[in-house]
Amino acid sequence: MVDEDPARLHLEVYDTKSGLWHPELGDLDQPDGWDLLPAGDAFLTRQVKAAGAYWVLFRPKGRGQHRHQLGLLAPIESIAAAREAAAVTAARRETQRESSSRQRERAEAAYRAEFEEAVLRWLAFAPQHHVIADEIARGAVDRAAVVGSGRVGRTKQLTLDERAALAARAFIRHRHTGYEDRLFSLELGELDIDSGIGMSEVGDYREIKRTAHGEVDAFLEQHRVH
Numbered sequence: 248m249v250d251e252d253p254a255r256l257h258l259e260v261y262d263t264k265s266g267l268w269h270p271e272l273g274d275l276d277q278p279d280g281w282d283l284l285p286a287g288d289a290f291l292t293r294q295v296k297a298a299g300a301y302w303v304l305f306r307p308k309g310r311g312q313h314r315h316q317l318g319l320l321a322p323i324e325s326i327a328a329a330r331e332a333a334a335v336t337a338a339r340r341e342t343q344r345e346s347s348s349r350q351r352e353r354a355e356a357a358y359r360a361e362f363e364e365a366v367l368r369w370l371a372f373a374p375q376h377h378v379i380a381d382e383i384a385r386g387a388v389d390r391a392a393v394v395g396s397g398r399v400g401r402t403k404q405l406t407l408d409e410r411a412a413l414a415a416r417a418f419i420r421h422r423h424t425g426y427e428d429r430l431f432s433l434e435l436g437e438l439d440i441d442s443g444i445g446m447s448e449v450g451d452y453r454e455i456k457r458t459a460h461g462e463v464d465a466f467l468e469q470h471r472v473h
Contacts, residue, residue: 254278258302262317267304277320284326285318290340294329295321355394362388362400365411376470387411387418419463426459 253275260275261268267275283304284295295301301321308314363384372380391400391414399405399413420426433451 253302254281254300256302259305260302260320261305261307261314263307278322280323281320282323282326283318283320284329286316287318288333290333290336291326291329292319294332295319295325298322298325298328300325359388359392361407362392362411362414365407366415369408369411369415370467370470371472372470373472379470383415383418383422386422387414390414390418390421416463419466420459423466424459424462426455426462429455429458 253269253272258269258272258275265274267277269275284291286292296319298321301319304317304320306315306317366384366387367380370380370383388400391398391410394401399410399417402410405413430452433455
């Protein structure tokens with residue numbers, strides 16, 4: 248590697264007070280005819296990388312900080328060609344983004360409808376309780392299926408029916424039992440929230456959760472078909 252022309256290598260270099268530096272190659276000079284493409288535009292970055300020669304430029308990490316990517320050092324011609332391609336394809340890429348967005352919205356709407364149906368199947372309420380069943384299904388999905396939330400409605404580790412059961416029970420626990428009232432009355436003043444001790448490790452909370460579990464079971468029994 249030492250004998251190769253650094254300009255022909257894909258390197259991660261650091262912008263230090265004394266200039267460009269690489270952990271193995273040491274101090275480096277910016278190749279003639281190169282310039283900086285600032286970070287932030289994914290299309291330009293992909294185009295410049297695809298053109299061949301480039302270095303990834305970082306600001307060294309400080310105390311308690313991660314290194315920060317500043318952009319790409321690359322031949323001026325590559326950067327200019329990337330910007331020209333961006334201008335030429337801007338309208339097409341915008342159309343693709345809008346199409347992708349609509350497709351994601353349709354897929355999300357279909358998933359939420361399927362999720363609601365799964366909740367209704369799991370509830371199996373008697374016909375006279377269809378209004379409250381619909382309320383629970385909608386509320387459970389709204390609560391559990393928030394995109395990017397990491398909640399049960401977004402996990403791929405459980406089947407749809409398992410997600411539906413957990414989401415429905417959680418919604419009933421919060422809206423149709425005394426769980427929240429008892430939770431608010433729980434003395435949490437002595438808890439150190441930064442200590443890593445979760446509420447689930449507090450004895451009183453475990454008892455509240457057990458009580459609510461029984462209340463959810465009773466609520467389901469009261470409303471299901473017999």
